Amino acid sequence: MKRAGIEENLLAILDSASDSKHTPDANDDRLAFLEAVRSACIVNENPPTSKMREAVFQILRVGKSLELITESFRLLNELDKRFPRVYLSEKEASESSHLVVVEEGWSPFLFNLENASKEREAGGRSISGPLDSLGFLQLMQELAEVANEGNLQALEIKSLRNMLLFQYLVDALEGDFLPRNRVYEETMNWTHLRESLLNMLLSARRINYKGLMKDCLSIMCGLFDVSAGISEDLESPDNAASKLSHNGNAASALALFELGNNACIALQKLLIMIMDLDMSRKKADMQGSTTRADGVRTPLMEIILDELTYDTDMLSPFLKVFNEPKWKLEIILQYFSKYTTRLSTRTRRSNGPTEDATTFSGVLNCFSNITSTRSITKKIKANVVQVLLAHAFQAHLSSSSQQDADGISASKDEGKSGSLVEICENIISAFSNLRRTYAKMEILPIGKEALFTASTILSTETGAHV
Incomplete structure (x- = not known):
């Protein structure tokens, strides 16, 4: 009864603010409603009803002022964090996580056929629901x-x-x-x-x-x-x-x-x-x-x-904006693997560790000599190779730093350092072989950045072990 009373009082604030009405008074009513919901639900910790959440969502969908849409967006996220529809319950150390789904919880999506049919029958209401x-x-x-x-x-x-x-x-x-x-x-x-x-x-x-x-x-x-x-x-x-x-x-x-x-x-x-x-x-x-x-x-x-x-015109902007290291590196490795799997096998040192083109070390191994470099660049343009190698190097470094922060490799400092030195040496070697293969090729800015980073790391790592 308490929730129903709160819902009725709050929704009454919007009585004069229909979806199609955007006068200053109507917008003031919407802002007052958002503040009232925040006070009742976030400050006083009363779970919002589905109608209250949907009303906030409607303001986000039809709002015509920057203040309205940003405030409704912020409030929706606050409500979802404080009162999630799906969450994991606390568990004992030996138990699996238990999934809790609030069945009556409101959702911004409507995939149920019966509900979708009702929404379509509602006509204009569907533009804000x-x-x-x-x-x-x-x-x-x-x-x-x-x-x-x-x-x-x-x-x-x-x-x-x-x-x-x-x-x-x-x-x-x-x-x-x-x-x-x-x-x-x-x-x-x-x-x-x-x-x-x-x-x-x-x-x-x-x-x-x-x-x-x-x-x-x-x-x-x-x-x-x-x-x-x-x-x-x-x-x-x-x-x-x-x-x-x-x-x-x-x-x-x-x-x-x-x-x-x-x-x-x-x-x-x-x-x-x-x-x-x-x-x-x-x-x-x-x-x-x-x-x-x-x-x-x-x-x-x-x-x-x-x-x-x-x-290929999409390649550079995509790799610039997509910066999650794990998946970014995986995308680049899979891109290379379409052309380099067999080459990696042929150029592998017989007494070295087994590497294939599904690892960054394996890809760099494919650029360890001019013959294999020329073979790859017949299928992938040299400038595209530069972009791929540079972004893969960035992703590898970011992934390594992230693992360090998570404590994943803390007990393997010696091996990790040696691996990093080898990666840096190989990235420099790969660009060197590209230049030797195409004497007139200019190193792209992102390639220069990768080479500078690799050189700096080598200087730091080798100096630390002197």
């Missing part, structure tokens, strides 16, 4: 327009709203997926992941999965370019002043720069979750846990490799 698979697809298409437009004059509050909406939806997918995937890894019960929001979204028959994934890649690269362009304008006061005064929307430009970066992070997060889901799905397939009802889906890794192979 939870999204079904087609609604998510439409959102991605609108984000693609923002990424393709790429200029300050095209800024609209709708673009900012869509980017915040997308970020929130990815946060919601993550909050549902991560605990489910953790329990799956412990129990191997595929049902937990089959019922995840992410799996239901990707399995929806009304969307073109491959097309959606390709859109994600192009949007990520496009938004990265937009943000980079705005960053350059803002760093040049004269240039920025003329553009922003012409557009008359400096606040939105600054917001777009921040939101563009955050949207790229959200896209990366989505891609990583899908690749993690693909890995778990592969395990479930091998164990015979999946059925025909689960359908067949091309692993995202294959789609990414195909896109980067056939559109």
Whole structure:
């Protein structure tokens, strides 16, 4: 009764603020509602009802001021963290994690056919309620327009709203997926992941999965370019002043720069979750846990490799914006493995450790002499090889640093140091062989950065052992 009373009192604040009404008074009512929900639920720790959460979500979807959409976005994330729909219960040391799903909990997604039918019958209400698979697809298409437009004059509050909406939806997918995937890894019960929001979204028959994934890649690269362009304008006061005064929307430009970066992070997060889901799905397939009802889906890794192979112009911006070291290195290694597996076997030292092109050391071994270097660069352009090697080196260093921070290699300092020295020597050797093979080739800026880093590490490591 207490929750019902709180819900009734709070929703009454919005009585005069319909979705189509955007007067100053209506917007003030919406802001007052958001603050009241924060006070009742976050400050006083009263769990929000589904109607309260949906009302906040509606403000995010229809809000026409920067303050409204940012405040509703922030409140939704606060509510999800404080009152999650899916979470892991506390366990004893010897027990597996227990997954708790609040069945009556509100979700920003609508995959149930009966509920989706009711939503469509509601007419105009559907533009502000939870999204079904087609609604998510439409959102991605609108984000693609923002990424393709790429200029300050095209800024609209709708673009900012869509980017915040997308970020929130990815946060919601993550909050549902991560605990489910953790329990799956412990129990191997595929049902937990089959019922995840992410799996239901990707399995929806009304969307073109491959097309959606390709859109994600192009949007990520496009938004990265937009943000980079705005960053350059803002760093040049004269240039920025003329553009922003012409557009008359400096606040939105600054917001777009921040939101563009955050949207790229959200896209990366989505891609990583899908690749993690693909890995778990592969395990479930091998164990015979999946059925025909689960359908067949091309692993995202294959789609990414195909896109980067056939559109090399996308390669550099993608590797710049995708910075999660584990998956970034895996993507590059798999890219190389399409061309270098056999070469790695032939160029391997007979008395050395077994390395293949699925490891970074194995890939570098493929560039250990001019013959193999020339053979590879007949299939992959030399400049593309530079980009791949440099980014792989960055990812390897980041991954090693991350493992150190997690204490994974703490007891193997000697071997780790030797391995790092060998990697640095081999990256320098690889670029040297590229130059020897193509005398007129210029080292790209990212290649120079990799060589400088490798030389610095070698100087530090060898000096430390003198």
